[in-house]
Amino acid sequence: MIKNKVSEPNLFKLSLRNLLNLSHPLCRLANSISWDDLHESFKTLYSKDMGRPAKSVRLMVGLHYVKYMKNLSDEVLVGQWIENPYWQYFCGEEYFQTEFPFLECGSKL
Numbered sequence: 001m002i003k004n005k006v007s008e009p010n011l012f013k014l015s016l017r018n019l020l021n022l023s024h025p026l027c028r029l030a031n032s033i034s035w036d037d038l039h040e041s042f043k044t045l046y047s048k049d050m051g052r053p054a055k056s057v058r059l060m061v062g063l064h065y066v067k068y069m070k071n072l073s074d075e076v077l078v079g080q081w082i083e084n085p086y087w088q089y090f091c092g093e094e095y096f097q098t099e100f101p102f103l104e105c106g107s108k109l
Contacts, residue, residue, distance in 0.1 A: 013095035013096065014095060014096040015094065015095055015096075016085055016088060016089045016093060016094065016095060016096060017089075017094075019085055019096065020085055020086060020089055024086055026086045026087070026089065026090045027086065027089055027090070029090065030062075030089060030090045030092075035057070035058045035092070038057050038058070038061055039056075039057045039058075042057045042060075042061075043057075055101060055102055056092055058091060058092035059091045059092055059101060062087075062090050062091030062092060063077065063081070063091055065090070066081070066087050066090065066091070078100045081100060082097065082098060082099065082100055
């Protein structure tokens with residue numbers, strides 16, 4: 001089983017847990033999903049020896065969920081994800097992000 005990561009607080013970043021209303025539907029959904037089970041289901045699709053280091057399963061599943069929930073193109077998803085802390089929280093971010101997590105790779109979702 002995957003342990004939840006425990007990290008030291010960062011005084012220079014805005015914690016999403018302190019910023020958001022955790023009763024928001026996306027926060028409640030994020031907290032009800034067994035992300036460890038999803039990781040176990042998808043881990044066979046990743047290879048440690050090939051390509052770029054993998055992004056988290058939660059990030060990938062979360063992005064696809066938001067994309068199809070809102071019927072967004074990849075480009076619109078990127079722009080709105082940067083502006084939406086609830087989407088970032090749902091996708092597993094701990095702190096508010098100002099850049100998309102894999103914009104540099106140039107690939108589509």
